[in-house]
Amino acid sequence: MSYDLPAKFEEFSEARRQGFLRVKQVKENGGKVAGIFCTFTPTEILDAAGFISVSLCGMSNETVPAAETQLPKNLCPLIKSSYGFALTDKCPYTYFSDLIVGETTCDGKKKMYEMLGKLKPTYILHLPQGHDSDPVTVWTAELRRFIAFLEEKFNLTITDEALRQAARQRNAQRQAHMKLMELQKQTPPPLGGMQMYATMEGTGFMFTHEDRVNKLNQLRESVEANADRSAFAGAKRILVTGCPIGGVLQKTVKAIEENGGVVVCFENCSGIKAAFQMVDTEAEDIVKAIAQRYLQIGCSVMTPNTERMKLLPKLVEEYKVDGIVEVDLQACTPYCVESFQIKQLCEQINIPYLAVETDYSTGDSGQLATRLEAFLEML
Amino acid sequence: MNYFIGIDIGSTCAKTIVMDSDKKVLHRMLQPTGWSSLDTAEAIREKLEQLGVPTSESAIVATGYGRISVPYADKSVTEITCHGRGACFVHGSENLTVIDIGGQDTKLIAVESGIVKDFIMNDKCSAGTGRFLEVMANTLALRPDELCRLAAQGGNTSISSMCTVFAESEVISLIGRGEKKENIAFAVVDSIVKKVASQAGRLTLGDKVCLTGGLCEFDYLRESLSRQLGVAVETDPDGRYAGAIGAALCAYNIRK
Structure with a gap:
């Protein structure tokens, strides 16, 4: 089968054109692409159905003006950017997605997905957001509904054995990812946060399990062997928590690392928060085991978000953290509101805390840099 | 080193302090920042030479928005650290809360044992800053100091917009309605004070609260802030130099 490129293809940059051609090739070789947004997406199910999962989180301001023709200005930039990419056909993965999978993680995303559904085939998973109403039963049923949908819509069968195999592979990736991130426990840390983030982000755009695990392992070995450990000697060790920060790295992580700090730990979405929990691959009910794994993610959409409160003090200890910087995206209600509780938690465990919203x-950029620099001077 | 110099290039005003090796202030200089921080820094250097303070015999720390545009500075330190240290020096106390209302931002800094423990700074918005006051004063054809004096005689009017541009149109409609100038001036100061107080709510205030920055010379603003916060807000004639003084104090740590 052959696929068309978007009308404006020739106007795109070289890197973007390459991205389009790469996904086009995957599709022409019979591959199916699922666009995903969030750490709650049960990738095991997509793997077992033979889909390639690619992250569609919009990280660039470029498509925000287009999105604002339909979405309100005072909305999270990630939501606007993601929708803008779908609207303008500028993202190869969104453009070539056979299916986009979204979760009801926040009100902004939920309502945006309704609109996205008019542009692209979109499936919504309803995520339970509390601990008291038997979320495992609800989420397991949601995952079964998703499996049934995929089987019918794409005329395929998802076996328990395929799910177990996918879970084993995803667990292996998570372990490899954790091992890489845990290098940062060393003093001084072998990597800067900017480098570490680039590796975390890069594996999201690899298409096979082997590629991802090999890449993570190679990186770890190469860092262990070759890292310039003097680069961050004496730097203040910072833990970053809060919203996904791919779109604001330059003005947060880079600003920290240019002013006497080093990010040793990312607690947010592409970091530890969603990497350390494993699926019990031997469980009798594999779908339930997958459901249980995802419900342990300490995201602020959960109420109360006990997992985050437990994880942060543990990471502060393990990574010998000097200060916590919370980076929240503008108008992200769950994280911006929860920030006050994190501030109180930090006071209890006696660790300096700074929250920025951007x-x-x-x-x-200028004001953010001043605040981050002042925070580092304070440590 | 013979001299220890702090240069605070703010968004509106550039402040320079020269100290001797006993931390005695020898010179204070004040000038508008203008459109180029680099030119301002050069003008400061020339003035220092004229005063017989060669930069080559000095340890120099720059702070404020223009801190990266002082090529002859040995180091740059943020205005938050500098205002904290400077206010401690000026007020002779190691434990205090500093409120600095500057040209384009407002900072609240909690200092314990001479060290900054926490701070709050307004983000993208100019509400509650010196710029807000300046724009409103301009609309009323007053100088900022005149506006503050006039405000003391007014009352019973309020401005609800926090955005400078919208607040300006609110002021214009008050003028159009024939509202007395002193009442509008009152509303302008009241708006700044309430915004600063709401920021202060996010920080634990110490027993001693000091106002620094360009607005600390306006008595009515200080009194009004004291009433709103429920503590006596203190100022000092050197308050507007607090950032530059803090920078000069940081210069003592420089080894050349």
Whole structure:
């Protein structure tokens, strides 16, 4: 089968054109692509169904103006950017997705997915957000509904054995990812946060299990052998928590690392928060085991978000953290509100805390840098 | 080193302090920042030479928005650290809360044992800053100091917009309605004070609260802030130099 490129293809940059051609090839070789947004997406199910899962989180301000023709200005930039990419056909993965999978993780995303569903085939998983109403039963049923949908819509069968195999592979990837991140427990840390983030992000765009695990293992070995350990000697050790920060790395992580700090631990979405929990691959009911694994993610959409409160003090200890920086995206209600509880938690465990709220524009770069620099001077 | 110099290039005003090796202030300099921080820094250097303070015989720390544009500085330190240290020096206390209302931002800094423990700074918005006052004063054809004096005689009017641009149109409609100038001036100061107080709510205030920055010379603003916060807010004639003084104090740690 052959696939068309978007009308504006020739206007795109070289890197973006390469991305399009790469996914086009995958599709022409019979591959199916699922676009995903969130750490709650049960990738084991997509793997077992033979889909390639690719993250569609919009990290660039470029498509925000287009999105704002339909979405409100005072909305999380990640939601606007993601929708803008779908609207403008500028993201190869969104463009070539056979299916986009979203979860009801926040109100902004939920309502955006309704609109996205008009542009692309979109499936919504309803995530339970509390601990008291037997979320495992609810989420397991949701996952079964998703499996049935995929089987019918794409005319395929998802066996328990395929799910177990996928879970084993995803566990192996999570372990490899954790081992890489745990290198940062060393003093001084072998990597800067900017480098570490690039590796975490990079594996999201690899298409096979082997590629991802090999890449993570190679990186770890190469870092262990070759890292310049003097680069961050004496730097203040920072833990970053809060929203996904791919779109604001330059003005947060880079600003920290240019002013006497080093990010040794990312607790947010692409970091430890969603990497350390494993699926029990020997469980009798594998779908339930997958459901249980995802419900342990300490995201602020959960109420109360006890997992995050437990994880942060543990990471502070393990990574010998000097200060916590919470980076929240503008108008992210769950994280911005929860920030006050994190501040109180930090007071209890006696660790300096700074919260900043920002978006994908560069308008506040100067002020953000001043605040981060002052925070580092304070440590 | 013979001299220890702190240069605070703010968004509106550049402040320079020269100290001797006994931390005695020898010179204070004040000038508008203008459009180029680099030119301002050069003008400061020339003035220092004229005063017989060669930069080559000095340890120099720059702070404020223009801190990266002082090529002859030995180090740059943020205005938050500098205001904290400077206010301690000026007020002779190691434990205090500093409120600095600057040209384009407002900072609240909690200092314990001479060290910054926590701070809050307004983000993208100019509400509650010196710029807000300046724009409103301009609309009323007053100088900021005149506005603050006039405000003391007014009352019973309020501005609800926090955005400077919208607040300006609110002021214009008050003028159009024939509201007395002193009442509008009152509303402007009241708006700044309430915004600062709401920021202060996010920080634990110490027993001693000091106002620094350009607005600390306006008595009515200070009194109004004291009433709103329920503590006596203190100021000092050197308050507007607090950032530069803090920078000069940081210069004593420089080894050349």
